[in-house]
Amino acid sequence: MQKWKVEQEKATVGVLKEFLKKYGKDLDVEKEEARLGKMFRESAISIIEDYGLPLTVDEYAAEIMPFYIERWPQAKALPGADRLIKHLHKLGIPLALASNSVRKNIDTKISYQQDWKASFTVILGGDEVEHGKPSPDIFLEAARKMGINASHCLVIEDSLVGVAAAKAAGMKVVAVPSLHSQAHRYSIADYVLHNLLEFQPELFGLPAFEDWVQDGLPIEPVFIKGLASDGGEYKGTTLLNLSLDKDSSASLPDQVWGMYFGLAKLEMNKIFKAVVSFGWDLSSGTTKQTILLTLVGESNEKLFQEPLLLLIVGYIRKLKYEVVDITEEDMNIAEAALDLFIFTHHKSNPLLEESSSEE
Structure with a gap:
């Protein structure tokens, strides 16, 4: 039961x-x-x-x-x-x-x-x-x-x-x-x-x-909007911080936790493959959600509060740590999965057609 x-x-x-x-x-x-x-x-x-x-x-x-x-x-x-x-x-x-x-x-x-x-x-x-x-x-x-x-x-x-x-x-x-x-x-x-x-x-x-399709799990798409900024590097991976806009923050359940992948759109640029880590920082005595992502196969430029659209379409695994541990294996899984039709068809999702600069 x-x-x-x-x-x-x-x-x-x-x-x-x-x-x-x-x-x-x-x-x-x-x-x-x-x-x-x-x-x-x-x-x-x-x-x-x-x-x-x-x-x-x-x-x-x-x-x-x-x-x-x-x-x-x-x-x-x-x-x-x-x-x-x-x-x-x-x-x-x-x-x-x-x-x-x-x-x-x-x-x-x-x-x-x-x-x-x-x-x-x-x-x-x-x-x-x-x-x-x-x-x-x-x-x-x-x-x-x-x-x-x-x-x-x-x-x-x-x-x-x-x-x-x-x-x-x-x-x-x-x-x-x-x-x-x-x-x-x-x-x-x-x-x-x-x-x-x-x-x-x-x-x-x-x-x-x-x-599971290879090493990726198809999920119901989750669409979020936010602002991307430079998140530094982690084990040689260039990271971006993502802060959610008001509507996305209110609608995203606490249970979205773990390593995911999907499609990201910065401003009016092309759509990128992305690996996204949803975690929670419990170290400061307050519970704060952390969202970090990397654009697969791209050299992530340093960004400062640039609008971003993100469509999460797959799940990889739970986190080993509370905050982030994006690995090369995660990026390889995402890159391979997002070439399969079960995931590529999401590129035509109309939500990704709107301008990410809209508020």
């Missing part, structure tokens, strides 16, 4: 931030991170109290829900989630989706994800059990409905309350933290991954993926 949700943590915080402005309140990031994964009503009560909102829970729900509903159609699955669901469903392995969200909201959300509803044997909302996570009720009920002993279930979770609930149910748990700043708190899970692209089914007695 597995549990996923679409990438909505940043969207949730963004909605609340916008909502609080109506009442002249500033969002407290630490408090909101602590609330992630909790039942809506539980969160609503504490939000009203913490921010001193002149609302009842029902009034708060009526006012804020339209903000969420408007954004659900744009929500994307976390990297690797769609791949894993399709892989296991094709093999006839029973799947359950168990979320603290209200059931009718779950149905609406997954309706925007192709074939998800048909892929799950069981779908449960927090309003369908007596107690939501971190109580084990929802996972135990999902196992009962599937006719499977809880000890034979594997749960994939991105929230702390979800991990606690699954462990309390006696299930094995793979955690994919929704916030890397809290990753150290997930130690009760059996395994902790940076993203679902790192998941290896064969470690759990499940059939392995067979979708």
